Amino acid sequence: MHPPSPLTERPIHPLVVRITHWVNALAMLIMISSGWRIYNASPIFGDWAFPKAITLGGWLGGALQWHFAGMWLLVANGLVYLTYGLASGHLRRRLTPLRPREIAHDLVAALKFRLPHNPGVYNAVQRLLYVAVLLIGIVIVLSGLAIWKPVQFAPLTALMGGYDMARIVHFLAMAGIAGFVAVHLALVLLVPKTLPTMIIGREIHLGRNRVVKP
Numbered sequence: 001m002h003p004p005s006p007l008t009e010r011p012i013h014p015l016v017v018r019i020t021h022w023v024n025a026l027a028m029l030i031m032i033s034s035g036w037r038i039y040n041a042s043p044i045f046g047d048w049a050f051p052k053a054i055t056l057g058g059w060l061g062g063a064l065q066w067h068f069a070g071m072w073l074l075v076a077n078g079l080v081y082l083t084y085g086l087a088s089g090h091l092r093r094r095l096t097p098l099r100p101r102e103i104a105h106d107l108v109a110a111l112k113f114r115l116p117h118n119p120g121v122y123n124a125v126q127r128l129l130y131v132a133v134l135l136i137g138i139v140i141v142l143s144g145l146a147i148w149k150p151v152q153f154a155p156l157t158a159l160m161g162g163y164d165m166a167r168i169v170h171f172l173a174m175a176g177i178a179g180f181v182a183v184h185l186a187l188v189l190l191v192p193k194t195l196p197t198m199i200i201g202r203e204i205h206l207g208r209n210r211v212v213k214p
Contacts, residue, residue: 012197017090020081021198027077028177030056030070035174037063044167071144078137095127103128117191133180140173 013021037055041063057063085091102124109115110125117123122130146157146166160166188195197203 011202013201015201016084018198018201020077023077027070027074030066031074032174032178034063034066038067044171075141094122095131098127129180133177136173136176140170143170143173
């Protein structure tokens, strides 16, 4: 009778990263759904509107309250993540380097569904997407400020091309983030083992090859 294989644990995501990840998910859910309700009150693209069932706030005033609450939560959470990521080197280790040849190679492999995925190790396509969504996050905050206080932030509003153009920039940035979330969720469905590591922060192995699901 063979002795039981020892359990081994491999750290994947630090606690700060896990907390900010889930807080960010909540903030984005609030902002996107309330933003859709705000859009419906004054559509940019003709009479097209989002179904009320997927919007938050019930009416324009309520949607604005939810949107501002989500905005401050997103900004505060983002500052915590960026501060930790820069101070600890987490961003440098996870999101760099970005080499065009590696991105092209991994993109082709992803389209063929042959791209390996190891928890805690981002491939070139993932690194590119995460950097892109961080930059889009900055754009959506700046364009949101330009819409919220167009007089107080007049230079910022002018930089965006005026109030109406700032609304379009804000909408497109929101669409970019919503697209990232959709891709992110699709990858979680394709590689479900990545979800538990974002909850408990580590991967648990039994012996050499077997993985115990937490």
